[in-house]
Amino acid sequence: MITPKSEEKVLPISIPKDSPWQRLRAYFQRDTTVGYLFISPALLLLLTLVAYPFCIALYFSVSNTMVGVPGSFVGFRNFINLLHNDIFLQTLQNSFIFTSVSVFFKTILGLALALLLNQRLWFKKFIRGAVLLPFVIPTALSTLGWWWMFDSLYSVVNWTLYHLGLLRSPSELNWLGTPYLAMAAVIIVNVWRGLPFFAISILAGLVAIPRELYEAAETDGAGKVSKFFYITLPLLRPVLVIVVLFSTIFTLSDFNIVYVLTRGGPINSTHLFATLANQVGLVSGNIGEGAAISLFLFPILVIIVYFQLKMIRKE
């Protein structure tokens, strides 16, 4: 998309110069006019409801604003307080573990699932439809289903493990009441929910790999394993990078799953930036500090945007 000088664009219709009505009409036919006219609603929306709130967030983060009470400037005190706050440090650690483990499993399992879907399968359309379902149903509601499955009294997960002989009693594991298990539960649900996106995107990448490459490799005597590592993986790299970057930012800023499943508990062991920001900013009313917590997402966002744009430029 290179923008040539807009003035050079000649009108496709010939118009006698003197009529003012036609001159007006011609003016509204110009690419520049129409372009600005068409893009202005979108631009207005993004300026007022994305850029402006972002500026407010910046202001909030350096103020001691409470809900309903305008605050005053306090410098970087919110950020300094946060870095000395055990709950926040815990949240940082949680976010790191949650994001890295989830994205890792989503990539590996997504790749496996995509390879599987790329085979000749019976009921292919049906299976593909079933795979996408977790992505389509409302996360908050499917998480309710998971909550029930993890619940200590009726835990379906424990029941299954018990009947497989892996547990001594059906109530041995208190999934949502034990910090490590709660984190595991939240990660499992996130992987379940994010997998379709990975699988389908990687599948699209797989389909785009020219068949001739495999045929050429086969005549050279390449086996299944070497075909995968020397053809499939390198050619999938751009897709993998984009999907992983994309998923990282949305996994890191996840709210629904943690909120419904654990509310950040037990003992703050599953709080992420979004849930903690909601807790501090709206439930406790300390909007300044809440905004500061949310803003910790920003540097990571910048890094991801940078790499994404670089990928797009390459294409």
Add this chain to the structure above:
Amino acid sequence: MLVTSFKDDGELYDLDSIPFWIYKGVVLSHYRFLLAETPFLTWIGNSLTASVLSTIISVIISVLAAYSLARLNFRGAHSFGIAIFITYLVPPALLFLPLSQVVHKLGLSDSIWSLVLTYPTFLVPFCTWLLLGYFKTVPREIEECAMVDGATRFQTLTKIVLPVATPGIICATLFSFTLSWNEFLYALTFISSTAQKTATVGITGDLIRGDIYYWGSLMAGAVLGSVPIVIAYVFFLDYYVSGLTAGAIK
């Protein structure tokens, strides 16, 4: 396979209240309770209103924006494209606190209109990006023909480009509807009164009273709350697949 089994579990156990398999016969009482004794239908109505309106608004805004970015040469088009892509990556978690204050100042807090106003912030970047890909595939020549015949830009857009790009429009509409129906964070934080809640927030929040969980009606709610999306999904599976990959990769 592991995944499919997990998912089947999720679905299966969602389906009815009785743990494990249905061995006592199917009970409809939870559904009856849900429909008669809770504001469930109000929530579904709110969700529908908010989703349909924000979808219509977003698709219109996005069609115009995507068309101008795909076809018209004007100064700054490239930067606008990048700006829209960046906002596409901004997670709602970054903006919900200040937005809640903006909504409050506008006097829209505690009403579904706050959602109609804010949902386009993540729908428009997504749809614009999606439609941009579709519009670029429409051959320039047929548009030029129409313009030679005296059609205005707006006429070429509505009469030539849109009919050709119909799959893209359907895809954008479906995704917008799904994303707004499933939205949770804004709906949770902007709205507090039961009568204005959307389905996702109402079901997860208001059906739980005290320490007793009404698992039966909770699950019934979860199933019914997903029904509109699943219906749309079953009918338009291919659009979902193409939208999902286009959104991320193009």
